[in-house]
Amino acid sequence: MAGGAETEALSARLTAALAAHGGATVMRSKRYGLWQPLSGTETATRIAAIARGLRAVGLQDKDVAAICGDTCADWVLADLGIMAAGGVSTGLDADADGDELARLVNLFEVTVLFVAGDAHLHRALGIRDRCPKLRLIVVMHEQWDDGARVDHVMTLAELQARGAGAEPLAAPADAAIAAIVMTSGVTAPARGALLTQAALGRQAARTARELQLSPNDERLSLTPLHHVMERVVGVYASLLAGCILNFPESRETALSDLRELQPTVVQAPPRLWAKLKSGVELAAAEATAFQRRMIGMALKPGDDGPNPLLDALILAPVRNRIGLSRARLCITTGAPARSDVGAWFAAIRRPLTDAYGHAESGGAVTLAAHRGAFRALDGVKLETLASGEIRLRSDTLFVGYAGETSNAIRDGWWHSGDVVHADAAGEAHPAGRVADLLDRDGGAGSLKSEADLVKSPYVADAFLHRDARGQVIAAVLMDPDPVIKFAQDNSIPFTHFLSLCRSQDIRALIGRVIAETNTRAPVRIDDFILIERSLGPGDPEISAMLVLRRRLLHPENRSFEESAISESA
Template sequence: MSPSRGTLPAEFSRLVAERPDATVMRQKELGVWRQYSARDVGEQVARIAAGLSALGVRPGEVVAIAAGTCKEWLLADLGAQTAGATVAGVHVTDAAHETCRELAALEARVLFIEGEEQFETLLEAGELARLEHIVVFRADGLRRAGDPRLVSLHDLQARGQQALAADASLVQRLLSSRTAADAAMIVYTSGATGRSKGVLLSHRAVLTAAGALQTALAGTGAMAGERVLFQPLSHVMERIGGMYASLMQGAVLNFVESQDTVFDNLREVQPDVIFAVPRIWERLHSSLVVTLHEATRLQQWAYERTLRLGESVARAREQGTTASAATRLLHAVGNRLVLGNLRRMMGLDRLRVGISGGAPLSPSLVRWYRGMGIDLRHAWGLTEMAGYAAIAEAGDAPESAGRPLPGVEVRLSEQAEILVKGASLLSGYRGSAPRSQSQWQSQSQSQPELDDGWLRTGDIGRIDASGRLEIVGRLDEVIAMATGRQVFPMELENRIKSSPYVADVVVVGDGRPQLSCLVMIDHEAVEQWAQERQVAFSDFRSLCASPEVLKLIGDELKRTGAQAEQGVIAFRLIDTPADGDEASLTPAMKLKRWRIVDRYSGAIDSMYAVAAA
């Protein structure tokens, strides 16, 4: 790749020219994986680009995509970029009214969506008058034929085909008109600690980050293998790491059927690399732990024994030594007979490397994966740096985020805030002034600032003597207790989330003498636990209210050391399931702290009132 001169569409065009018959993606149709060559995808991208040009899309304007993860997302993204547009992925996990707010702020005239039902939902939630064209991926049974704005993706491509027949050089001219400095995309931040912000990333920034990622993982040989895409493509991690960095390296992108089939599709494909947020790694772990409850005592003993051997081998590697010959021999036998079967059940048997990013992952969980024979590593970055700034290397400590990627510089401020700079830095925010060498004009004081070219990330960290980074927490999440103690909740929350029965947790205690927490249980794991013990419940709320489940979570808090070591005096369960409360989740499947604290303020007050009584 050539970040200094190229654009994403130009790089993909080069891939098509060099390897036209290579399979680049698959998606299931009627239960069968259908594959698409680079030529197939290139032709569809060209037709979409020409069709958008025929609709009046001009270089530099914003085109939005609000859809789940599917091949059409990629086609629309590359097609709109080829037409010269800046493509904004809108989080479909947000509430419909928030999606409408983002669309209004983007001032987009063209929107890609999945189907008519989604259009109806958006229409009811907000004002969409500015939209002139709404392209529907799946247009079967469109009822609003009278709405002139609606057009199917098929019809858009047909219009593009007509434009190309009249002007065969149209796409080439479009490709030649864009430069590396032009804005390629707008990616919204997760909104975990406040409102999402639209980050402008240039083609240079995206290609720089993708190239650095490829360089960092070159030794694994994983980037040119099989990929399974299942996270929101509006999220920077999947869009740049999972999709573009992999695609440009020659990977095959397999799009999941739905969010309900993610683990089934992982087992079918057995990918070479996975880029995933911590919640995915936590769910895979919880799912296996729950499955092992049904195993025989001998099978459980074999698993636990082999896992301990694997952890010993991994720990020796982290320390720069080698485990004993006996340990390595026993582990090799157990790995073949026990762990290999379990990895296949998880869809991870061919995994060469797993990357966890978007938020730190519990070191104990990293150790578990390494004990299972899976090379799981932390990645650290932020949307404003195209998602990736540092990645751990094989053998790094479980808590390490590794060294900065090629072309990225990292340092700490006097307050230990992480500062970064590099070619993958954002161009600006949608609606704000572009960055300069020495100053930054932001939309609000909560936005990052540049100080002589350095981006203030808001993350607190440590850098060891070898230049490896460790994330401690976030400035805007620090808990200032009444005792004067300051607590970064991340480490404690990760410790609690190492439990297979905990999906997420928010530790609170600002202005209080002690800490407490709000816990989101892992629905599947706790439900199965309750059924095995014949605990009576009728729905999620009654499951959370059952004395047996409350005792289970209390015991888990004790086991993880949250109570005795960290002083968590009380907890409450969040009794609304995460998948039924999308407004409280980020695209990285993390609870929005500010929203949870606000919504459960009464429960928080009651915890402290009971504790004080």
């Protein structure tokens, strides 16, 4: 109980929910090709054991413990165990290098660090001398045993054993800080938003209700757990509702695991939705002319809706091929999906839902059909300022940034730094960051031009900037698969991605894309440069949600030059 009323704290809500789920499966992790289940009872038991173990090794109320590892059930158990112990849990980017890891461990004053496997353990050991507050490293994957026993390293099983026989712990208070949730780091170095038990509890319950999650649902975790949308909208909401959480064997097997599971709820960033679409289109390009014609007919239903025969014969195999045969809910997080991608998924009868939110808001503040009305969820108030920037207030807002003293909330409002624009139908949508506007005049014309540019199948992402002469330059990240197919179909020689970027024929292809964009886009692009690396998960120039960190790729930034980027002739 909190203040004489029913508690809203996340830890208390989850304890009750897991008890209600009982012997039903709530999580599964794939190891060595086999799905290993955890029931509600087993999950609650392990969370409690981790919490007691942490108290036994000295974790105090408000102490910060961090998790740095790949997506897995142990990550979730550690996260919830830290909170149940009265500590503050933070998830760190598993791909962060040693310097960034040390910066965050020191900034947040981390005392216990959970890691997954040898690679993360060795990185943690490498920074320990630089992190005076760090007292203990816990290895989550039980196969770790390199023969060297170190005093300040233990396994997750050993930690749980430390708390055996201890008295149950009191539930954390609603107002207690429960988590530090990392911002995306797209426009500035990543920061940690401080969220309370009550804010997380409200957000998780609200999201579960809005998405109508139930024990009949399954989802596969496709994005890193330290991101707010995966952590809160995905994990916490699912555990409350009894939706089964599945964790892939590895990042490399995620899409094959998606095809195997065929989950009912799929949540992914725009780049992944675009990749699924591109894969089907590349395969369709190899079909016969008759097959391509039939596919085109199936993707363009008549006035009476989709043709049931074409849906069964053509679109059903497509949905099965990409893992969406059972999907009732397809969610885009991190940024809105491209309009052409949204239209394609609507055509295969799997329309996308855009979830908009931030670490600072504790998760989603709007859920809407792709390109649908931009409206706030219950408990959230949104306003668009004259500049186009979105500001919001909510009962789930953060209370500040870890390691910082300045107050980021003004008169109860938080200024998001996002800008909106109205589409042809007059609907307003988040368009991007105020910091990314070309001229900072409040207009979103440059962001509209970027959105039009990435409609090309050859462009994975792009952003506009002005050079020293004031010309508008597009920095283009090519999509490898369609570009490689174009090169093969046109007998263009290449040996690797860099050689493709430096091919005059490929540069001419992108030049045509730019010229076509200029016929429609509100801001004319004068020239382009190519990012000569195929950026993906793990690269510092791209966020956890696969959005370009343009601050690291801008020509004025030294790292841009070091990233092998070539300007067009």
